[in-house]
Amino acid sequence: WEYLMPGVGAYDVQLQGKQKRYFLDADVKDFDYAELAGFFRLDLIPMEITYPCLALVFLSPLNEFLRQIGHEPKFILTLLGRTGSMKSTVAALMTSFFGSFSATDLPMSFRDTANSITHSAFSLKDVLTCVDDYHPTGRKESESMKAIMQTVGRGYGDRAARNRLTPEITLREARPPQGNVIVTAEFAPDIGESGTARLFCVEMTPGSICLPLLTEVQEQALDGCFVRCMGAFIRYIKERYLKDGQEQSLLERLKMNFSELRSHWRNELKEKPIPFHDRLPDTLACLEVGFLFLTDFLCAKDITDERDATELQNRLHIVLLHLSAKQSE
Numbered sequence: 001w002e003y004l005m006p007g008v009g010a011y012d013v014q015l016q017g018k019q020k021r022y023f024l025d026a027d028v029k030d031f032d033y034a035e036l037a038g039f040f041r042l043d044l045i046p047m048e049i050t051y052p053c054l055a056l057v058f059l060s061p062l063n064e065f066l067r068q069i070g071h072e073p074k075f076i077l078t079l080l081g082r083t084g085s086m087k088s089t090v091a092a093l094m095t096s097f098f099g100s101f102s103a104t105d106l107p108m109s110f111r112d113t114a115n116s117i118t119h120s121a122f123s124l125k126d127v128l129t130c131v132d133d134y135h136p137t138g139r140k141e142s143e144s145m146k147a148i149m150q151t152v153g154r155g156y157g158d159r160a161a162r163n164r165l166t167p168e169i170t171l172r173e174a175r176p177p178q179g180n181v182i183v184t185a186e187f188a189p190d191i192g193e194s195g196t197a198r199l200f201c202v203e204m205t206p207g208s209i210c211l212p213l214l215t216e217v218q219e220q221a222l223d224g225c226f227v228r229c230m231g232a233f234i235r236y237i238k239e240r241y242l243k244d245g246q247e248q249s250l251l252e253r254l255k256m257n258f259s260e261l262r263s264h265w266r267n268e269l270k271e272k273p274i275p276f277h278d279r280l281p282d283t284l285a286c287l288e289v290g291f292l293f294l295t296d297f298l299c300a301k302d303i304t305d306e307r308d309a310t311e312l313q314n315r316l317h318i319v320l321l322h323l324s325a326k327q328s329e
Helices: 015-022 031-041 047-068 087-095 113-121 139-160 192-196 210-221 225-243 249-269 279-300 307-328
Strands: 076-080 128-134 182-187 199-203
Touching: 031 047, 031 182, 031 210, 031 225, 031 279, 047 113, 047 128, 047 182, 047 199, 047 225, 047 249, 047 279, 047 307, 076 087, 076 128, 076 139, 076 225, 087 128, 087 182, 087 199, 087 210, 113 128, 113 139, 113 225, 139 182, 139 192, 199 307, 225 249, 225 279, 249 279
Parallel strands: 076 182, 076 199, 128 182
Antiparallel strands: none
């Protein structure tokens, strides 16, 4: 198994356009792990934002294996908030685990064409990307952005691409999205109940982020701290689960974790009771799986212990339950 990304491995990987900012660095430093743990400071970014975003970050390299067991993530993490709530800044921090990004140069935006987004979504395999700034300013732009949102929703929400024919009247190879995505929007797109069910919304408000601490984290991202942490995480997965053809153990663990968590969420949402779409327990299970592998990684690197890891997982569960109630509303 090789994780194909510019900057790591034995292969020459090249990307085009804005995707050239994707890369990884395997030369992790001890203090990088401490900076990663710093994301859990409650005075930096509210945990209702940080925890699901980090869960999606560390879920992304597992997409291929989740696909193999039939549980590929089928949702879009959507950061909602009016201007000034720093949605794009948070999205940039999360994509900075896979490259060098800022709020002004995210991988994609709603002003790109639908075809270019579809192409990039297929190419960016097992990484996190972002489609930024759903903020139509007129009727024509509203229709255009809504159509792009429908395309993004069908792609990432169904993991399927439309059938197309070649000039020779033969089917083209399907090119569905292969990574995960964050969408930033000033309001929830009006894409119908089925389309909205593909979104998992996290609301942000101006003033909720500590700006001095945020500046420090942005400087760490610019220095490559988080791409080094992700490089170490990829190596951790490979060394623990993928040596000598032993990937079956990873598939079995993912299948067990996902099935148990999905069943738990279905029962808990019914007990509360919180009305929910059938997609929601799958979404919550995927996020918890990603976070579980993150906390395992932190324990393996002696950044935290099992007791603190359990506390982090409990916090995520509380956050997801609260967000699920909002999602229902």
